[in-house]
Amino acid sequence: QSVLTQPPSVSAAPGQKVTISCSGSSSNIGNNYVSWYHQLPGTAPKLLIYENNKRPSGIPDRFSGSKSGTSATLGITGLQTGDEADYYCGTWDSSLSAGVFGGGTKLTVL
Amino acid sequence: EVQLVESGGDLIQYGGSLRLSCAASGFSVSSNYMTWVRQAPAKGLAWVSVLSSGGDTYYADSVKGRFTISRDNSKNTLYLQMNSLGAEDTAVYYCTRGRLSTSGFDYWGQGTLVTVSS
Numbered sequence: 547q548s549v550l551t552q553p554p555s556v557s558a559a560p561g562q563k564v565t566i567s568c569s570g571s572s573s574n575i576g577n578n579y580v581s582w583y584h585q586l587p588g589t590a591p592k593l594l595i596y597e598n599n600k601r602p603s604g605i606p607d608r609f610s611g612s613k614s615g616t617s618a619t620l621g622i623t624g625l626q627t628g629d630e631a632d633y634y635c636g637t638w639d640s641s642l643s644a645g646v647f648g649g650g651t652k653l654t655v656l
Numbered sequence: 657e658v659q660l661v662e663s664g665g666d667l668i669q670y671g672g673s674l675r676l677s678c679a680a681s682g683f684s685v686s687s688n689y690m691t692w693v694r695q696a697p698a699k700g701l702a703w704v705s706v707l708s709s710g711g712d713t714y715y716a717d718s719v720k721g722r723f724t725i726s727r728d729n730s731k732n733t734l735y736l737q738m739n740s741l742g743a744e745d746t747a748v749y750y751c752t753r754g755r756l757s758t759s760g761f762d763y764w765g766q767g768t769l770v771t772v773s774s
Contacts, residue, residue: 548700578756578757579756579757579758579759579760581756581759581760581761583701583760583761585701590750590764590765590766590767591693591701591750591761591764592764593760593761593762595760596758596759596760596762597758597759597760602762632700634700634701636701636703636756636760636761637756637757638755638756638757642717643714644703644714644715644716644717645691645693645703645706645714645716645755645756645757646703646756647700647701647702647703648700649700650700650701
């Protein structure tokens, strides 16, 4: 059971938009920055979003992040088949004094 | 160019010990937060431990007392000493630069596989 809650899977058609939610509490998302990662099969995860809504260099603006209260959301527009991957949210939990991840969401582009 | 290369993963018996290494290039390990993240087979990501630039360390409850994170500044290398290994420690271990409390993990190694067998 992960500290952060993500839907196990989401799906959408190519070109469409999808959102992935990440729900936590005041000890983690509510008072710390959220980052998002995607992981293609057999590869290491890659940073998509940091500090809630910032994109690292090289990440297209099709990817966006937001945070409200104790929840965060990753948005992906203009879906491509290459976006099919597992997506994870992560943050620090001040009560645990430990990092925490969501359980991951598998994105299928139909 | 920033690069992280892990090594040391192996098939190890239950109760045994192993030390993972992460050789960094393109930046200084001593000036950055460095974190170990693991992923059990067909499972999600799990945060393991972080070493701050100031030398502070934090551990997941599941490894506290058994794992020790450290670095060798002269070799620009991060380590994870793992003792009293159990089946639940079987995973790919990733070395990362950064911390979840702020900017996240901007660089990841390729991972090294630790398999604990009984």
